[in-house]
Amino acid sequence: MDRVYIFDTTLRDGEQSSGVNLLIKEKLDIAKQLAKLGVDVIEAGFPVASADDFEAVKVIASEIEDPTIAALARVLPGDIERAAEALKSAKKKRIHVFLATSKIHMEYKLRKPKEDVIKMATEGVRLAKSFCDDIEFSPEDASRSERSFLYEVITEAINAGATTINIPDTVGYSIPPEFGELILKIRENVPNIDKVVISVHCHNDLGLAVANSLSAIKNGARQVECTINGIGERAGNAALEEIVVALKTRQDLFGLTTNIDTRHLYKTSRMVSLHTGMVVQPNKAVVGANAFSHSSGIHQDGFLKESTTYEILKPRDIGVPESKIVLTKLSGRHALKRRLENLGFKLTEDELKKAFLRFKELACKKNEVFDEDIEALIEDEIRAVEELVGLEYIHVVCGNNTVPTATVRVKRKDEVVQEAACGNGPVDAVYRAIDKCCGIECSLRDYSVSALTGEKDAVGEVTVKIESSGTEVVGRGMSTDIIEASAKAYISAINRLYKTQNIA
Template sequence: MRQIKVFDTTLRDGEQSPGCSMNLEEKIKVALQLEKLGVDVMEAGFAIASPGDFEAVKKVAETIKNSTVASLSRALTKDIDRAWEAVKYAVSPRIHTFLATSDIHMQYKLKKTPEQVLEQATEMVKYAKKFCSDIEFSAEDASRSDKDFLCRVFESVINAGATVINIPDTVGYTTPDEFYDIISYIKNNVSNIHKADISVHCHNDLGLGVANSLAAIRAGASQVECTINGIGERAGNAALEEVVMALATRKDIYGVETGINTTEIYPTSRLITSVTGSLIQANKAIVGANAFAHESGIHQHGVLANKSTYEIMTPESVGLTENKMVLGKHSGRHAFEDRLNHLGYNLTKEEIEEAFQAFKVLADKKKTVTDRDIEALAGQKQVHTPEIYTFERFVTNSGNTITATANVKISRDEAVFEEVSTGDGPIDAAFKAIDKIVGIDFSLEDYKIQAVTEGKDAQGAVVIKLLKDGKIYKGSGLSTDIIEASIKGYINAINKMLYASSKQEKEATEDVEGRDI
């Protein structure tokens, strides 16, 4: 079958989704999981965007061995230089440069004529080719561009050395039939198109990102660009899991295959949710909580008789299990670890031990610990931030006729700190008590709480976002007590903030020492 390359841009376009930024350690964790998933190409970032982005691309390039690592760059020499500096350490590096080709972008954003755009695109691909053999050129806003002009641009950049030409639906404007025609037209009217892969990058503004990607593949595209859980700018990108499973499930229609290890889809989705704090809706295709759930009596009867009556793919194929083993306070470590493995988590021995101890505490509070409880515990251990401050205990007093107070005790190294504060409620009072101890100026930008499971004994998952010096630091906490979960999440965000600051100070010191030498 014809092979479709999967280009994942979760680390670049996905991270641009509001609230989905990742720190360096989180990006490396995600990159390693994407490699395990089997993506052909991962776009690690936009190297010139910031020093942090450059460092992330560089570290990913140094770490990944089995996937091509790409950096995005505008069609400018300074961008291309920076991109190459970051990806040159990769086993398989790629420079991905772009320039807008639609009339509206050329006139109002670039303020250039079509001929100037054609010349710039060609010259910048030639320039990039000096550094790297694998060059991708994207015609930004291609779906709203003149098709004949697109053909001229693509023919020219392929002659200049481009190995991949990308046709993005940058603003999610096109439709499947229209996009099929665009890809077909380019394939039939670019004389040297056989020398390059045809790639597509579809946004989801009209909810057609996946449908447009699939239409492009039918028309002859050989690479599809997407993100895990469909995260990305505005309404997001085509979701990798949906594109891949559509191709795998309907080979009779598409007649193609990918190199994706589909059993890693669910663990990858859960990691992205854990890292970004961006939750997916229960009815999300492939990876949503209800994707393989059946409540209707008619459906249940059909599935019990034959699963294919209501399931067009198996949960095992995307990394889920039908195992309904009940875990509780009498369960042992072996059963807990087996359940983790069935759910797709591969934790270290230390992480398993920490998760198991948390599970035992939870099991004392709940009659039954569900899969979602286990996933929440495991997700807390997948991305580790050093515990600069450690939560010890809290006491609150509140009511509708008294001022809420909170007493919080936390420790740092071997020192123990305890403060009391008042607030608009017990959580606000607890946060203010912690502020007294930490003594750092920052602001609370966002606070979210959601029940992980159902019932009165459900765990509460809290996501905290703190702002300091223009940067957002995300923390998460988990407990059956929402005040405790909130305090844990607040301390987790503060630890991330302090850890980032200590790393910057260390790097600055090393830089000064290096210059002195």
Template structure:
């Protein structure tokens, strides 16, 4: 065997495994406008499992009965990765967390307590000794219920380092298996975070027996950089979210961390268990669920991430893609056209293409997508993978009775009354209403409210083109409120009025589904 090949194999064998702790369903869902209902959380959890994350933080079980149910349900469906619930350093929180995750194949309780002087004085109103005692007592209590315990020192990056080391030592002695070092307010820099990890490795008793985790926020735009600096310094777990969603400016982006480590494995001397070909699908699923679009310039998954407009760039890529592309689009699962689908294509061809793209639908769901595919094919010259993706992400669920748009007629103009006649069906019954409004959509939404007899308010509305061209699909996103809760609805069509009505009906279905 050549010496170079021997060296390569040796490097592969010594490469560190970095665990991916995904908190999209907990920290990510706290992002304004990103709340999800239970079926959506289950869909997302299954996709995260397929993506290959090591840990899913499913929620904060004690925070509400709905959150408890979500954590418990996710724990019951996830087959491969660990399922964690967050808990404060109190027995009540720990009991709720354990009750929610104990059905999981690999349960974890994630206990946290603030350790910075500002948090201890103004939020906790506890002394250092009280904090140390609480960590020792409550981590030990959690350990008596669950073998896998993570302890987080909230606001660790602004804590006194010597005191922080004492806190982590107390957690290890009480049974913690993971020590998480959060940059809770996104205040730190890469140099400071890597220095902190090295300090803790040298000063925390027993730290060599546990995983060192980091959880960085993006308030100064450094979450990914700080996280990767910690990986270089010896962290073995990273906490992140899909598309970087989360409180305030968000969290470290899962897809950016995973592809940094994969693309620069030589630099980080590390690897993850992420199936990178599932990244794009996961990102799009979350965007579809939350209604938050992915910025075109977003690294890894943005529409422009693998696009080239400059003539010089185009010439270079045509000659050798490596001139301007350090990753292949297929590495992250961005689909490529391999076969033209049109109005003469059959259901089997559609199913095969969707399966190739990673979407496996039931027969009922495929019927729903196929009907809308045929309607779209009558309107468009060619159907792109982006069109199919939009259809696949907006299929009708088998298990929830839903309202469906049957037809609509809208009259609008600057010198006539704006009216809408809407016909929708549910459980085999059709309903029709006519309404006036200040505009065509206002009239249509009022007609739907009359049919459903729901007091619903429109909070926000946006419209995006799924593909380029005059026959592009328009994706509408609405935020509607009912009884103090906000719901997101999405709809697609080449007719922007129709896509808007579909989005509103989709939001109504989420309300009626509970």
């Protein structure tokens, strides 16, 4: 099967992301991981840019064996000589030279006519060729260059010794049909194009870097320059993981393969995110936190019956342990039942029905319901003792200059009782009001509260121990409202007390 070469420029173009400054050790760590991932070329840096960049390329060139190590250079002799020096110890090396060819760049940045640009390009390629055989030439801003002039520059660069011609969409200006057509026209109008590999380097200013790269591949490009997580100058580059997985998933369309071991994609993504400080957005394709998460009830039901109904990728193929069913207010009975089974709970249909109603009540109060929430819900609500007293209503008034007052309504058998009381605090006021409603005298021996999860909307779990006539019982309650959780715990304890003392 025909293959696409993966040229990773995370360490060069990726580091040009605003706010990113990688240490040499961090670059080496990433380079080792990229080699493990299976990239064909690692662009290790721009040696002439700084002493650190030179040293990073030098270190990577001496320690990384399998991938080709590339160094970027302008077509200037000083740049090329510096790149060659940094790459001296590389087992497989490439010098990547570039020069702008668009009218706007030639007029305002280079301030040179076309003839001078062609001369500079050919001389730069020839000089680079004197240091190593593998030479890549990039006509910068190719997608905005005059077509006939672009064909001429490419032809002369190949004649001078270039082995790879890279077509950059430097400012992310192209759209997929247009960029694919550019690659096709280059193949048709550059007479010696069959002597080189056509590469593309797409930026994401319009959010089309991956789409443009795939369009180019469809039209004959066989190398893609890309970065992990799509990081890079301005809006970033084409994301390596998206291109590779697209080619793998749609072999029916492309009929192409790469050398990438996709099982290392997730780990590589995490490493680059950690070293650069650039957080991967949750909905990022392939490696985002939500890429294999399902929260809609309809989707969860279909996924649990057959994963391919809502997943075109297998998480383990990317290095993600498993898909995730996220329990939210949108989740259905099937998802809750499966989670309960995974947690070891086997409920009857009636218990499941009751659990689902309580789950929905809880899910409407917080973004996500976690395993700890479900365990507490089952123990607190489903497996609780029979309710002789049930909490119907609670209202509390408190403040730093207000006497805490609570109004509580409870149901005792078929009777509804409502009382109010004051206390030393809101919880104490609630407990006093419940005592009055139940006509019971008991002492609070212990009270503790904990958050089941770490978020701001976490469910609070309250545990109380009460004593009456020598009998001690424990009650538990949970809610996103700690006062409500406290009331539920106290009512739970009273029900246990009634059951222990055989009070009907």
